[in-house]
Amino acid sequence: MSEPDDRLETRLIHAGEPQPRFGGAVAMPVFQSSTFAIDGDAGYHDLRYIRLNNTPNHLALAEKLAAIEGADAALVTSSGMAAVSTTLLSLLGAGGHLLAQRELYGGTHGFITRDLPRLGITHTFIDAGDPSTWAAALQPSTRVLYVEAISNPLVRIGDLAAAATFARQHGLVSIIDATFATPVNLRPLTLGFDLVLHSATKYLNGHTDIVAGAVVGRAALIETIKHLLDHLGGSLDPHACFLLHRGLKTLALRVRHQSASALALARWLERHPAVAAVHYPGLETHPDHTRARAWFSGFGGVLSFELRGGVEAADRLIARTRLMTHAPSLGGPETLLTRPATASHAGLTPDERQRTGVTEGLLRLCVGLEATEDLIADLERGLE
Template sequence: MPDANHFVADSHDSPKPNENAPYTHFETNAIRTQTPRSAQKEHAVPIFATSSFIFDDAEEARALFASEKEGNIYSRYSNPNNDEFIQKLCLLEGTEDGMAMASGMAAMFLSIASFVRSGDHILACRSLFGSTHQILTQILPRWGITHTYADWDDLENWENYITPQTKMIFVESPSNPGLDLLDLEKLGKLAKKHNLLLNVDNCFATPYLQNPAKWGADIITHSATKFIDGQGRVLGGAILGRKDLIQEVRYMARHTGPAMSPFHGWVLSKSLETLAVRMEKHCQNALEIATFLEQHPQTEWVKYPFLPSHPQYELAKKQMRLGGGLLTFELKGGQTRAVRFLDALKMISLTPNLGDTRSIITHPATTTHSKLSDQEQQKVSITKGLVRLSVGLEHVEDIKADLTQAIAASEE
């Protein structure tokens, strides 16, 4: 049985890896899970840059297309590089099966669209990434699929929003960019009580910090573009869950084509080998930066899951191993001050991505969540002065120095 204590800080119960995992510890499974070696006896897995695969004979071709035999047919369906990436993620998340997608948003869309039909209803947390919000509010309604938004701090009333047409609960935890948390255990029980699918976007936490399947999630979605890649190199996404559910995803993906390229699958599988050590450092730096900013006289507020001042600090300690690599804060002076501050930064990158080795900062109200109305932004904890900082792996004193000089330069 895997050593559960490896996965969480302090003495909290740990999300357990897949019981079929060949090794006891997270890092070893991420590193040593590998596609079988070819006759060349390579140490590192090669890139299988092929669009299709050869059949031994006509009967094998028939059996593969009839799903009577497992094997590769066409890289839009499966590829050894993508399969290795997904096999690792399943071991790390504790799920039975999964499928790689071309991007995080392809994963978000297919993880919903694979399970809903015209007339169905989705219950979702209001605090969502901007593009996910567009899927729910602008795209799915074209096909008669409706949704209801509920607030993260109103979980006790979520049951009241469930209708006979409800098929899925969709949430992010921590949310983007407000870093609000949902109690995954309560949601898991609610979903089970009403026979609903619980779909959790685990992008911010990664499988190293949080395993939603432990708390009852049926589907786990990832934008692998972020911390899983970790260096801002490629796009990718993943959908994980039970075998029967992933079969539905596989059918949709096979015929609609959001396939991950073999090269990206190769990159992301290699990235998982360093996920644990990177997340440890991201979290260490982020907590130090959050503490530093909270004490700064020019700061209005700071939000970080593992700061005691976070309104859901105890919940964060319960269901996350560490606090993650993201924080949000606001300087005195609102949006005008935020713009001056961003323009004064010299090292930290101004870009909409996150989860990079390099520290990244953005202003969600005018970029990633700009399509939300002012009222909608307020409801998801986005103030006009809020900035989102993805804390990188630079030396923490250099990050502090850039923040300090930019704060000073932005003062009137």
């Protein structure tokens, strides 16, 4: 069993593990049962049932997630977008107003701009790096402030500490999507955030074989979100819980390698004559490098860059690389290379992409677990 003063690596292995172990099993078993016997007088949300996210697999996983974030409670969901959408719906409601940073993952941006308005929920996009402009965007119905730890795909870092403070001063719930950062590189609750969201599909699982989400934070908020999730049905399958539980145990090792490899690749690209710009917070030339050094233990495994030849050069590089798979997502053992304009941000209009700085030729590189030297050689071949 993990103790509160255990280091992250130890908590990843031992937190949430059942005591005593089920049948002596060292690995958490899969409880592939939709229904469990009623024990005493349980309310609806406490009945043991897969859709209610409270099977032994769900509970062990939630305890581990809460422990590694230093939180009161946690909740797993069927996808990262299930975590985002259920959290926002449970905290806003008809007539509510949301402050959100301008540069967002495409799916989150689409949900905020296209789905929430149909429910009577409005929003204002803010510059996450300029706290002096936030107060002007407040409305009497503002209830939530939403930011990302590292934006996708330009890997910008807003004034996170100021965001948590601003929300607290104005009675807002502060939410941060920390998918790119992971608990290895950033602990948002220590900055004062109320809730941390993850697309657990990515680094938390780390094996490119499930889709999952997580919400971590204050117990009262987690309970509110769970009750809506119970009704919406966005529960995670027990076998997916098992795979995520397994993947978390190697999180620290994986993320530290990916962060170190991404920094080496970013430095190499920055020196290459065919490269026009490199976006990575670990570089001293990145506009948010000072913030990254202040709050992050590592700079993450995602970088983006632009070639001097524009879209044609970008597509040529994708076609020529041998080790880099042309596919969306991130956080797995494989290195993935995409053009966000045709992948993560394809759902945005050209004008929306332009406003968020996502050019047509921008490339996003999500570094995997291959040898860094081999990835550099692959890029070199592709850029010849």
